[in-house]
Every structure is written in C-alpha cells, then in structure tokens.
Amino acid sequence: MSILTLDIGATAVKYGLFDPNGILFKQGDFPTQAQNGAHSLFVRLTAWIQNLPETISAIGVSTCGQVDPSTGNIMYATDNLPGYTGMQVRSYLEETFSVPVAVENDANAAAIGEAYFGSARGMPDFLCITYGTGIGGAIISDNSIYRGKNGSAGEFGHIITHAGGLPCTCGGKGCYETYASVNALCRRVRAVTGQTLSSHEIMMRIQEDSIANALKDWVYEVAIGLSSLIHALNPYCIILGGGIMENPRLLHLLRKETLELVMPNFRGTLIFGAALGNQAALYGMFHFLRDSVTKGDP
Ligand SMILES: [Zn+2]
The missing domain is CATH 3.30.420.40 (ATPase, nucleotide binding domain)
Structure with missing residues (x-):
C-alpha cells in the first residue's frame, strides 16, 4: 500500500x-x-x-x-x-x-513538511517563507497551520514595505514581494549590469562589485520584511525556502542583516534554510x- x-x-x-x-x-x-x-x-x-x-x-x-x-x-x-x-x-x-x-x-x-520532516522539527511556532517569482508564506502556531478568517493567512508578499512604491500584481503598491522576491533581485542586477541573469548566475558572480552591491540592497529588502514579522509574531524560527536560499553565504548575510534590525530581545530568533527543497x-x-x-x- x-x-x-x-x-x-x-x-x-x-x-x-x-x-x-x-x-x-x-x-x-x-x-x-x-x-x-x-x-x-x-x-x-x-x-x-x-x-x-x-x-x-x-x-x-x-x-x-x-x-x-x-x-x-x-x-x-x-x-x-x-x-x-x-x-x-x-x-x-x-x-x-x-x-x-x-x-x-x-x-x-510545505510548512507542515518542514515541521515534521525538515528544518523546523520540534518548533511549535514558526514561519515558512518562500522566495521565487513572488513571496509565499505560512504561519505555524502551536504545531498547526494558522489560517485566519478566510483561510488566507501568510500572504507575507503583500505586506507593504514601501508606501506608495512600485505597483504589484495584487493591484497594490509597494508590496514586499515587489522588492524582495527573486524577481526583484534579478531586476536590480539587470539595472546595473544590463544582463538578465538567473539567481544561480547572480550567486556565481558575487565577486563582481556591481552584482555584490545589488545583492546587498536586496538582502536589506528581504531583512526589512523578516524583522517586521519577527516583531509581530515572535516565532521560534523562520524557514526560508526557494532555490536561492540554499546558498549558505546568502543565509549568513540575511541572518546578520535581519537580527541587526530587530530589538535585542528578538535576536535569538533562528533563521534556517528549508531542508526539504x-x-x-x-x-x-x-x-x-x-x-x-x-x-x-x-
Ligand atoms: Zn501585492
């Protein structure tokens, strides 16, 4: 069977x-x-x-x-x-x-997979956030999915991080995913290099100053959203998913940037890459x- x-x-x-x-x-x-x-x-x-x-x-x-x-x-x-x-x-x-x-x-x-078989085993309260074309998310609270009124909780990609900013696919402006998705990183790199690179190619060319600077700015955008979520929900950990988050150097940069943005008593929040891809x-x-x-x- x-x-x-x-x-x-x-x-x-x-x-x-x-x-x-x-x-x-x-x-x-x-x-x-x-x-x-x-x-x-x-x-x-x-x-x-x-x-x-x-x-x-x-x-x-x-x-x-x-x-x-x-x-x-x-x-x-x-x-x-x-x-x-x-x-x-x-x-x-x-x-x-x-x-x-x-x-x-x-x-x-995916969050439940990570909860029982992956990076979040033993964590009763955590967030799972996936970075790709957009940004998807899930909230696990007391070992269960937190769904909210309509079952739609976890739309972290549409938290507004830039009031009046760039238009988003949702019809709003200045949403987190417009600035912190992998698409947003590729857009930043294209603006400084004139080249359309995949996230993998970007990470391979991280020694180039223009690409390193674009990545640094993007890391800050990702960290802004994470720090707000940490302040709002005080999770045990945040699991970061999406192919780009398999890069250990990027995870290190994100951890450092995010924990510098939060108040001291939130700095114990764990930030891991997803284990199950x-x-x-x-x-x-x-x-x-x-x-x-x-x-x-x-
Ligand atoms: Zn949006």
Whole structure:
C-alpha cells in the first residue's frame, strides 16, 4: 500500500509515493500544461493514477490557489490555471478512486513538511517563507497551520514595505514581494549590469562589485520584511525556502542583516534554510494523510 502525494503548480505537477513508514520511494514530475485548463489536467491525472503499478491507499494534493481544506475545494486560483477556481478536487478524487484524499494550499503543505520532516522539527511556532517569482508564506502556531478568517493567512508578499512604491500584481503598491522576491533581485542586477541573469548566475558572480552591491540592497529588502514579522509574531524560527536560499553565504548575510534590525530581545530568533527543497509539500501531504488514515477521518 502506498500513499500518493501530488504538488500541483502552474508549470509542473510533482509527485511522490510514500510507503506507510514515510519513505519516499518514487518521485518525479510532469508538465501541468496549464494552458489546456484544470479540467484537462485532471483528466490526464486520473489516467496517470489509474496506470500506476502501485496500490494507492490515500492521495494528498498540495496545490497552488486558495484551498478550503475542510471540503478540498479550490476557493480561488488565478488564470495561471484556467478553470481551477471552484474545482472540487477532494470529492472528485475520492469518488474516482475510493480512497481518503486531503487537499491543502502548497505553502501550508510545505510548512507542515518542514515541521515534521525538515528544518523546523520540534518548533511549535514558526514561519515558512518562500522566495521565487513572488513571496509565499505560512504561519505555524502551536504545531498547526494558522489560517485566519478566510483561510488566507501568510500572504507575507503583500505586506507593504514601501508606501506608495512600485505597483504589484495584487493591484497594490509597494508590496514586499515587489522588492524582495527573486524577481526583484534579478531586476536590480539587470539595472546595473544590463544582463538578465538567473539567481544561480547572480550567486556565481558575487565577486563582481556591481552584482555584490545589488545583492546587498536586496538582502536589506528581504531583512526589512523578516524583522517586521519577527516583531509581530515572535516565532521560534523562520524557514526560508526557494532555490536561492540554499546558498549558505546568502543565509549568513540575511541572518546578520535581519537580527541587526530587530530589538535585542528578538535576536535569538533562528533563521534556517528549508531542508526539504521542492519536496517539502509532498512530505507535508504525507503527514496529513498519515494522520487522517490513522484517525479514520480523512
Ligand atoms: Zn501585492
């Protein structure tokens, strides 16, 4: 018996098969083909699951978009995956495969993965923040996801750090992600070098003064947001995710800059890189199903 976990993004669907002991024994990904819409994706997904040689005992879906975890419905998704808003993911998969199904927002799933299998083990209160095209986040409070009124808590990317600043995709101005996402770093580097570099290329060329200065300014932008979150929530630790945060030198710079910005009694806050990388959400979904199967209440 295997637990199938999926992580649905606008670009790719990652999958992982776990045995009941939590060993991830098979993994991979395939393109979402988002332009064909959510319905088409689930038709392909259904055929793919039916063709798996393993016997599936439960399915966990981590997904982009806002999820109602009590129903497993997609409350809202952008047009990056057309037709996804309103889709009843849990009931569809339960009816099709007759197994327990859990559905969770990808940022929350990744945070739970880090909580039980990664960098945040043993931490009852922490934040998980992922830096990429935008900035995603999750709040874990007393070992559980803090959801807020609409289930949308953790939108750290849209905290305003520059009043009246640059326009953001959300319609606001001066949002944190406009200044502190990896896209914002690439934009800064492009402005001083005239070159479009990936975050990996930027970190490889850190010896160049112009790039080092752009990175320094970006680190300050990231740290401003982190220091505000530390003051507001006083977490045990902050887990930083996204490929760029795998760089130990960058983590050191961020830790130093952030802890200089907070009041002395907050300087014990731990700041770590995510341990599970892009598998964190798969591990998080395994955790949810392990619990729900044990309790008999998916
Ligand atoms: Zn915004």
